[in-house]
Amino acid sequence: MKNKLFAALGAGLLMAGLAITPSLVEAKDSGFKIMMTPKWTGFPYFELTGEGAKAAAKELGDELIYAGADHAEASLQVETLQNFVTQKPDGIILSAIDLNAVAPVLKNARKKGIAVATYDADAAVPARDMFVNQLSYEQAARVMLDCALIDVPEGGEIAFIAASPTSPNHMAHIKIMTNLTQTEDKYKVFKVVDTQFANDDDAKSYDVAVNLMQAHPNLKVIISSSAVSAPAAARAIEASGHVGKVYATGFALPSAIKRYLENGSEKAFAFWDPWELGYVTAYALHEKMAGKFQPTEGAVLTVEKVGTFKTAKDGEVVYGKPLIFTKDTVEKYKF
Amino acid sequence: MSMRTRTAIPTWELVLCVLIVAAGVWSSKLSPYYLSIDQIFESTRHFIIPGLLALGLAMVVSTGEIDISLASIVAVGTVALSKLAAAGFSIYVAAPIVIVIGALCGTLNGVLVARYGLPSLAVTLGTMGAYRGLAFIVGSEVGYTDFDDSFLWIGSEKLFGDIVPISFCVFVTAAIGVWLLMHRTFFGRHCFSIGLNPDASWFAGVEVVKVKIRTYALAGALAGIAALVWVGQYGSARGDNADGSILFVVTAVVLGGMDINGGRGTISGVVLSLLLLGTIRNGMGLANFGGPTQTVVLGVLLVGGVLRPALAATLARLRRHTSDKQAGA
Numbered sequence: 001m002k003n004k005l006f007a008a009l010g011a012g013l014l015m016a017g018l019a020i021t022p023s024l025v026e027a028k029d030s031g032f033k034i035m036m037t038p039k040w041t042g043f044p045y046f047e048l049t050g051e052g053a054k055a056a057a058k059e060l061g062d063e064l065i066y067a068g069a070d071h072a073e074a075s076l077q078v079e080t081l082q083n084f085v086t087q088k089p090d091g092i093i094l095s096a097i098d099l100n101a102v103a104p105v106l107k108n109a110r111k112k113g114i115a116v117a118t119y120d121a122d123a124a125v126p127a128r129d130m131f132v133n134q135l136s137y138e139q140a141a142r143v144m145l146d147c148a149l150i151d152v153p154e155g156g157e158i159a160f161i162a163a164s165p166t167s168p169n170h171m172a173h174i175k176i177m178t179n180l181t182q183t184e185d186k187y188k189v190f191k192v193v194d195t196q197f198a199n200d201d202d203a204k205s206y207d208v209a210v211n212l213m214q215a216h217p218n219l220k221v222i223i224s225s226s227a228v229s230a231p232a233a234a235r236a237i238e239a240s241g242h243v244g245k246v247y248a249t250g251f252a253l254p255s256a257i258k259r260y261l262e263n264g265s266e267k268a269f270a271f272w273d274p275w276e277l278g279y280v281t282a283y284a285l286h287e288k289m290a291g292k293f294q295p296t297e298g299a300v301l302t303v304e305k306v307g308t309f310k311t312a313k314d315g316e317v318v319y320g321k322p323l324i325f326t327k328d329t330v331e332k333y334k335f
Numbered sequence: 336m337s338m339r340t341r342t343a344i345p346t347w348e349l350v351l352c353v354l355i356v357a358a359g360v361w362s363s364k365l366s367p368y369y370l371s372i373d374q375i376f377e378s379t380r381h382f383i384i385p386g387l388l389a390l391g392l393a394m395v396v397s398t399g400e401i402d403i404s405l406a407s408i409v410a411v412g413t414v415a416l417s418k419l420a421a422a423g424f425s426i427y428v429a430a431p432i433v434i435v436i437g438a439l440c441g442t443l444n445g446v447l448v449a450r451y452g453l454p455s456l457a458v459t460l461g462t463m464g465a466y467r468g469l470a471f472i473v474g475s476e477v478g479y480t481d482f483d484d485s486f487l488w489i490g491s492e493k494l495f496g497d498i499v500p501i502s503f504c505v506f507v508t509a510a511i512g513v514w515l516l517m518h519r520t521f522f523g524r525h526c527f528s529i530g531l532n533p534d535a536s537w538f539a540g541v542e543v544v545k546v547k548i549r550t551y552a553l554a555g556a557l558a559g560i561a562a563l564v565w566v567g568q569y570g571s572a573r574g575d576n577a578d579g580s581i582l583f584v585v586t587a588v589v590l591g592g593m594d595i596n597g598g599r600g601t602i603s604g605v606v607l608s609l610l611l612l613g614t615i616r617n618g619m620g621l622a623n624f625g626g627p628t629q630t631v632v633l634g635v636l637l638v639g640g641v642l643r644p645a646l647a648a649t650l651a652r653l654r655r656h657t658s659d660k661q662a663g664a
Contacts, residue, residue: 041626070626073579078569079381083620086368086377100480100571104491124480 029290030061032090034282037068037080039095039121044335045227045253045274046095049119052278053093060286065089074098081105085114091285095120103127115289119281122316129288130295130315132281134272135322137169140225141176143270143322144250145187148221150268150326151247155189156220159212161229161250163200170225177223193219198229205232213242224250230269231256238265254325254333261327269325274335280306280319347592347643351607355614362618369621376498378617380490380568383502384409385580386609387561389587390513391441391554393605396588397517398547399530399597400448400455405558405584407466408440409577412562414474416486417572426485434559440466441555445548463581471574478573482566490567502564509557514602516553526550530597586633587612590640612636 036053038046050066057064069076074097082105084092092109096102096118106116106127116128123131135143148158160177162170174195181190193216198205209222209232222237224230233248234257243265252269260266283303287293293301295315302308311317325333363370388405395402412433419429444462448455492501517523525546528536537543566572591608593600612633619629 035623065623067620067623068626070630071579074569074571074575075381075384075565075577075580079616079620082377082381083617083623086374086621087366088368098478098569098571098573098575100478101569103480104568104570 029292030286032057032062032286032289033088034062034064034091034093034285035084035087035089036064036066036093036282037077037084037095038066039068039077039097040070040072041066041068042070044255046120048274048335049095049278049281052275052280053282054278055275056279056282056286060283062282062286064282072097074101078102078105081109085109085112088112089114090289091115091117093117093119093281093285094123096123097121099123115285117281117285117288119277125314128315130284130311130317132277132284132317132319133312134277134319136312136318136320137172138176139318139320139322140169140251141173141180143324144173144223144225145177145180145190147249147268147270147324148190148223148247149186150324151249151266152220156191157193157216157218158190158221158223159194159196159216159219160192161196161198161205161208161212161222161224161226161233163226163229164197173225190221198224198226198232200226200228202228202232205229206236209233209236209248210240213237213240213246219246222246222248222250224248227251227253227256227271231260234260234266253335254330255335257325258330261325261330264327267326271323271325272319272321273323273333276306276321277319279303280309280317284309284317345592345601345604347647348601348604348607351591351604351611355607355611358611358614358618362614362621365618366621369618373498374621375617376493376500376503378620379503379506379613380500381616382609382613383500383506383564384561384568384577385584385587386506386606387509387557387564388554388580388584389591389605389609390509390602391557392584392588393591393593393600393602394513394517394526394550395455395554396593396595397523397526397530397597397600398550399533400547400550401595402441402444402455402459402551402554403581403585404440404444404459404463404466405554405561406577406579406581407463407470408437408555408558409562409565410470410474410574411440411466412437412559413565413572413576414470414479414574416562416566417474417479417482420482420486421479426483426488429486430563433562434556437559437562438552438556441551441553441558442548444555445551448551449544449547467574467578470576474572474574478571480571482570482572487567487570490564490569502568505560505564509560510602510606513553513557514606517602522546522549527598530594530599532598582637583612583633586637586640590636590643592640592643594644595641608640 034057054064068080077097078101092114103124106123110116117130118128119132160174178192180187181192196208198208213219222233230248230250230252237246237248247266249269251271257269280303284301295311295317297311297313299311300308301317309317392402415436416429416433444459447453447458490502493499494501525541529543533543565576587609588605589595591605
């Protein structure tokens, strides 16, 4: 009995000794455990980013777990992230609801050696290693104006609907678009007449769109960076009998605006490929964990099959591939 | 079996204890990461804020009223704290002010409900929107994050060898305080008697209006404390803080055995139901259950909590039936 005990102890000591042998703690370059949480689960856009990330992880020999609450609430997201950290992953991917509320738990994760990447919506800079940005502000502004040009090539009055005066990306888009209509010949055909706010709320966006059309009889295009407001404006145009006179455009999920494109009341909307955004994010994080990519300014990330991506300052990797949906192309996209 | 024994420990609390153990076993089966003291204490963090609100709501519910504006009061508290922090006040000045602001918001609810006899669901539905709006106007959506470390202490530090979060100690203190108040003082008895029969209580000399207003004020003050914990934990004060958490709070109170019509229930039941809900959510979270699945499980528990009195009555009838038969035989 005693001998057995000693034998077991000896074996245990031997194993402990093996575990701390330096050759076994070398950096690995595959087999990472990545955990990913979107703003909320169940929404087609985020599910596609999850599928893209899973595909990348599979190809690279990593394991990717996708989880999260079913509605967007900062405290639930923090809880999810805390549960992630407990499970000791190598990397975490998230789309932040409140950039500051997630910071403490992410900083703690990074302290434990977990690599953190944000996509879609960034967290506070010190809380993550990199942010894979779908489009730069300038790109977003240009692609929305390009859509407006498809709607009315001869130009005219345009108005904006943003979420709120404090929504950073929406306000930046509007500022750049206004600038472009004054400085760049291609866009000089447009004249900005109004900016309204609708809080990403469907009913509010609808009312705002109706008001805009009443207040500005010569209005040609309503532009919104909100994927809620742009389709609501399209609905308002159709319901108030302005089809052919006023167009809505901006960022919208193809599934939300498909019918307007197909019945001809609208001509073009923009977005990006969520599957590929997820794919590139997981790929970038893998390369970072494997020590093959450092997200410093100017660094270039090469993603096989997809392309190369530049890093801007503060670890912002710009994915930057906008998509424009028209009647002919909208059928292809399933989100 | 002719003699009926009265058990000292209420049966529902026992059932909850058994369920908590079962949930713990289930969770450790679900995830290898569950069973660790560090992890379990860490997970309590996420129940402190709804827990404080549940304690306050339990007091209001004991008198037969309801308050669904508590989560909005938390937001008022966090943005008020951010303004005070920005103005350079120290935490020792700012914290009591925030608790008083919470109590005042609660008092307003209480005055509208008790003095003017308005339906509490309608009143607090209104103030839920009004307080949330106020928080948005004062705090805006950008929020404030430049909190000094002294403001974060309550939500980020740990005691006893870096294991027990301070926020957990705050909750335990609050729970003991509310338990003593509700089960060991005249005030508590008055609350339950009002819940059973407000008219009879009034004839018996209970100051119904005053007692009700006090329960609302105390619930508001606890929401103020919850606001302090929120800022300590997340370091971020925005108008949308704690939005959407009231359903969980109501679930905890109902599942804890508080009669939603007032007059019956215990604070220990509410605390146990929080532990149960916490254990289940922790286990499901560590096993990376999808969000919709988690919501369904919590929803089923809420329905179970609501159906519990009916089920208990059925069981009691069955038992009486069998014991009568035995007595007859």
